[in-house]
Amino acid sequence: MKIAVLSGKGGTGKTLVSVNLASAAEESVYLDCDVEEPNGHLFFKPENLREEEISVKIPAVHEKQCSGCRVCVDFCKFNALAYIKNRLVVFDEVCHSCGGCILLCPEKAMNEKEKIIGKIQKGVSGQVTVYTGMMNTGEASGVPIVKKLLNENKADEEMITLIDCPPGSACIVMESIRDADYCILIAEPTLFGVHNLNMVYELVKLFHKPYGVVLNKCQEGENPAERFCEEKGIRILGKIPFDNELGALNSNAKIAVRESEKYRTVFSSLLETVKKEVRHEAAVNP
Amino acid sequence: MKQLLILSGKGGTGKTTIAAAFIKLSAAKAYADCDVDAPNLHLIMGQNSEPGKIDFYGLPKAEINRELCIKCDRCRQNCRFDAILVNEEYTIDAFACEGCGVCEALCPVGAVALKPAAAGELMLYSDEGRIFSTARLKMGSGTSGMLVTEVKKQMRSAAENAELAIIDGSPGIGCPVIASLSGADMVLIVAEPSVSGISDMERIVKTAAAFQTEAAVCVNKYDTNIANTERIKEYCRTNNLPFVGRIPFDPEAVKAINDGLTVIDIDCPAGIAVREVFNKTIKLLFDTSTI
Numbered sequence: 001m002k003i004a005v006l007s008g009k010g011g012t013g014k015t016l017v018s019v020n021l022a023s024a025a026e027e028s029v030y031l032d033c034d035v036e037e038p039n040g041h042l043f044f045k046p047e048n049l050r051e052e053e054i055s056v057k058i059p060a061v062h063e064k065q066c067s068g069c070r071v072c073v074d075f076c077k078f079n080a081l082a083y084i085k086n087r088l089v090v091f092d093e094v095c096h097s098c099g100g101c102i103l104l105c106p107e108k109a110m111n112e113k114e115k116i117i118g119k120i121q122k123g124v125s126g127q128v129t130v131y132t133g134m135m136n137t138g139e140a141s142g143v144p145i146v147k148k149l150l151n152e153n154k155a156d157e158e159m160i161t162l163i164d165c166p167p168g169s170a171c172i173v174m175e176s177i178r179d180a181d182y183c184i185l186i187a188e189p190t191l192f193g194v195h196n197l198n199m200v201y202e203l204v205k206l207f208h209k210p211y212g213v214v215l216n217k218c219q220e221g222e223n224p225a226e227r228f229c230e231e232k233g234i235r236i237l238g239k240i241p242f243d244n245e246l247g248a249l250n251s252n253a254k255i256a257v258r259e260s261e262k263y264r265t266v267f268s269s270l271l272e273t274v275k276k277e278v279r280h281e282a283a284v285n286p
Numbered sequence: 287m288k289q290l291l292i293l294s295g296k297g298g299t300g301k302t303t304i305a306a307a308f309i310k311l312s313a314a315k316a317y318a319d320c321d322v323d324a325p326n327l328h329l330i331m332g333q334n335s336e337p338g339k340i341d342f343y344g345l346p347k348a349e350i351n352r353e354l355c356i357k358c359d360r361c362r363q364n365c366r367f368d369a370i371l372v373n374e375e376y377t378i379d380a381f382a383c384e385g386c387g388v389c390e391a392l393c394p395v396g397a398v399a400l401k402p403a404a405a406g407e408l409m410l411y412s413d414e415g416r417i418f419s420t421a422r423l424k425m426g427s428g429t430s431g432m433l434v435t436e437v438k439k440q441m442r443s444a445a446e447n448a449e450l451a452i453i454d455g456s457p458g459i460g461c462p463v464i465a466s467l468s469g470a471d472m473v474l475i476v477a478e479p480s481v482s483g484i485s486d487m488e489r490i491v492k493t494a495a496a497f498q499t500e501a502a503v504c505v506n507k508y509d510t511n512i513a514n515t516e517r518i519k520e521y522c523r524t525n526n527l528p529f530v531g532r533i534p535f536d537p538e539a540v541k542a543i544n545d546g547l548t549v550i551d552i553d554c555p556a557g558i559a560v561r562e563v564f565n566k567t568i569k570l571l572f573d574t575s576t577i
Contacts, residue, residue: 008323008324009297009298009324009326010294010296010297010298010299010324010457011296011297011298011299011478012297012298015482036295036457036458036459036460036489037295037296037297037457037458037459037482037485037486037489039296039481039482039485039486042481042482042485075387075391077345077346077385077386077387078345078386093464096366096384096386097366098366098367098384098386098387098388099364099366099388100386100387100388100391103364103388103391103392104391135459135460137459137489137492137493137496138464138492138493138496138497139460140431140460140461140464141460141461142460143428166458167297167298167323167324167457167458168321168323168324168430168456168457168458169323169324169423169425169426170323170423170426170427170428170430170462171381171426171427171428171430172460173426174381174426188298190540190543190544191326191329191330191543191544191546192302192326192329192543195324195326195329196324196326199323199324199425202425203425203426206425206426207426224544247510248510248511250480251478251479251480251481251482251483251510251511251514252480252481252511252514253480253481253482
């Protein structure tokens with residue numbers, strides 16, 4: 001049961017919700033796909049850490065064999081190759097690792113080398129197995145790390161798996177929800193929150209994913225995110241109040257479910273609601 | 287043109303709130319929203335006119351001509367992005383395709399061609415001599431870095447003589463952020479006093495340094511965790527980063543934004559604090575670059 005948690009806007013509570021839902025389950029897996037800014041591990045402080053470096057393949061040039069024909073330079077759509085002062089130069093950071101230059105080089109003057117772009121950390125925190133993707137600073141794309149993270153967890157089909165997604169609605173978010181059985185959209189009651197909720201709402205519809213909304217930071221009075229859900233007929237899975245106690249726990253990277261009986265109840269009941277939704281979806285749209 | 291870029295690493299720390307206030311305070315003649323994944327600046331800048339719009343074409347996408355395809359499978363075997371789908375026919379998964387052109391180059395019968403694909407829309411507002419460049423990336427598109435570069439190019443060419451440009455950035459540290467850093471004279475990092483916020487701030491500081499861009503730090507909602515705010519100040523001292531102020535959590539500020547106003551349009555504690563941060567930042571921006 002793979003549940004992706006996403007929001008469009010940053011800082012709405014994706015990590016709060018996914019970390020606490022994972023902790024409310026009897027046994028679960030937590031995958032941090034926000035590889036640019038992974039934070040779940042700060043809450044879980046996982047133990048027995050194992051690390052695996054993630055690399056992509058980029059071209060290496062054998063200068064003696066290069067005839068300067070520029071076939072590769074002309075081919076590369078990403079402008080990752082240039083022939084400057086009689087030398088072929090590779091710009092690693094813009095290379096998409098398509099391998100085209102190597103396939104097309106008539107002199108076989110290139111082969112592939114590995115370039116490390118980040119790592120995956122695996123550890124345990126209580127009953128939660130915690131996987132964290134971490135992209136190195138200065139790298140452009142964490143997509144290969146997300147792919148690897150999700151592939152590693154293909155085996156655990158039955159296990160409750162929470163996928164903590166990056167903000168936005170671009171390629172890396174799309175990759176993160178690709179295999180999800182259900183998407184939880186986190187919305188905050190602000191003008192910006194609603195605008196960005198609309199974007200991820202369109203994204204999950206585009207990918208035909210079943211979804212529901214959790215309203216976070218709820219206060220007395222008008223909630224524009226709630227109104228949006230009512231207008232669009234979107235299922236509201238639960239509401240989390242704006243609460244200084246929760247805010248303080250969260251800003252100190254404490255897991256609310258493990259610290260407070262009140263929040264154990266809140267997130268356990270949210271988890272039950274989500275599980276029911278997933279089962280219902282599986283029955284209706286197998 | 288001096289470019290001030292607002293970044294944060296973590297999302298939701300207040301980049302757009304601060305950028306909007308800075309634009310008002312500076313009366314900047316040029317500004318841009320580079321958060322093309324989730325643009326919000328236009329919601330509170332109160333544009334009076336309709337923008338000029340241009341389609342943005344990112345990288346092309348492959349298309350397979352079924353009439354010509356001989357199902358030799360070379361394209362699928364060599365596609366690094368798993369974008370060739372094989373059912374009864376060979377087709378392209380347009381979301382997975384990155385437009386590299388390997389399939390087109392390898393196809394022995396010329397059945398594959400790269401076709402331009404709209405990946406978003408660029409918008410340019412020009413109100414009373416002020417230029418506002420923004421864009422929206424199409425859902426699930428993978429070319430946000432290129433679009434960010436276009437947003438900035440559009441702003442520069444429309445406002446050549448502007449002394450100051452204020453640019454609202456995107457969260458994270460990846461391609462759109464790296465694209466927005468290019469040409470920026472200084473980055474203001476809006477940090478949040480949480481354990482997550484500190485971790486993310488450190489990563490964006492490193493990223494800015496990797497691209498040799500000057501940075502300064504302010505803390506938003508500082509009173510939600512005073513101990514962590516002190517940690518951020520200490521981090522700045524140790525790493526020789528200018529600390530340009532702290533802004534309190536202010537429910538009035540949230541209300542202002544929801545009414546489509548900036549925090550300096552109303553009389554509130556956050557507004558007063560943002561003015562101080564602004565004065566210090568602008569001083570640094572025009573000082574550091576003259577050294």
